[in-house]
Amino acid sequence: GAVVSQHPSRVICKSGTSVKIECRSLDFQATTMFWYRQFPKQSLMLMATSNEGSKATYEQGVEKDKFLINHASLTLSTLTVTSAHPEDSSFYICSARGQGALLDTQYFGPGTRLTVL
Amino acid sequence: GESVGLHLPTLSVQEGDNSIINCAYSNSASDYFIWYKQESGKGPQFIIDIRSNMDKRQGQRVTVLLNKTVKHLSLQIAATQPGDSAVYFCAEGENQGGKLIFGQGTELSVKP
Numbered sequence: 001g002a003v004v005s006q007h008p009s010r011v012i013c014k015s016g017t018s019v020k021i022e023c024r025s026l027d028f029q030a031t032t033m034f035w036y037r038q039f040p041k042q043s044l045m046l047m048a049t050s051n052e053g054s055k056a057t058y059e060q061g062v063e064k065d066k067f068l069i070n071h072a073s074l075t076l077s078t079l080t081v082t083s084a085h086p087e088d089s090s091f092y093i094c095s096a097r098g099q100g101a102l103l104d105t106q107y108f109g110p111g112t113r114l115t116v117l
Numbered sequence: 118g119e120s121v122g123l124h125l126p127t128l129s130v131q132e133g134d135n136s137i138i139n140c141a142y143s144n145s146a147s148d149y150f151i152w153y154k155q156e157s158g159k160g161p162q163f164i165i166d167i168r169s170n171m172d173k174r175q176g177q178r179v180t181v182l183l184n185k186t187v188k189h190l191s192l193q194i195a196a197t198q199p200g201d202s203a204v205y206f207c208a209e210g211e212n213q214g215g216k217l218i219f220g221q222g223t224e225l226s227v228k229p
Contacts, residue, residue, distance in 0.1 A: 006160075034216070041125050042125075042222075043222050044206065046217070046219075093160050095160075105151070105166065107163075108153075108160035108162070108163075111158070
């Protein structure tokens with residue numbers, strides 16, 4: 001139980017285009033999802049916290065108009081990188097927190113590798 | 118963002134030896150701590166957690182020690198195996214299930 005998936009696993013796009021990444025909780029309902037970014041050989045950096053049905057809370061220094069987050073259902077959150085540039089190339093990881101017995105911890109997805117040419 | 122690391126420290130151990138990975142945390146208000154294992158190209162995998170009202174917790178081959186006085190956390194892996202090779206991150210939070218702040222990570226390399 002408590003499986004989180006991400007799609008796509010890898011994406012390559014041209015500079016200036018937008019890319020959408022999906023995060024799904026497969027066997028539980030996630031009231032809260034978190035989005036992280038990770039550069040090579042570095043730690044995970046929290047970008048935003050997403051609560052179902054409400055606006056995401058962004059961490060300091062993260063542009064909300066560039067990284068659009070939608071948490072439209074209890075099993076799906078999406079991150080859209082708008083007008084992507086090479087410096088946005090990174091590993092994007094989501095995590096989900098469940099309800100009830102699954103409330104206690106975050107379950108991580110496998111990550112999405114974004115490369116912007 | 119917070120807690121962005123620069124370069125990963127590395128730890129190299131012989132197969133069968135015990136490994137100790139250390140982490141210093143920054144927020145005195147943190148009361149929940151987790152260790153994650155991350156293999157190359159994958160998401161973090163939960164290893165073990167501990168709350169601030171404890172100073173030690175044991176799992177299968179792993180032990181986490183918490184020293185709140187000096188804000189220090191450690192992960193001990195007994196009889197380290199090649200499959201343990203990965204990057205290990207500590208994370209702190211002010212409550213279970215809430216926002217987590219990750220430490221810089223340590224790359225563990227196990228020599229056969």
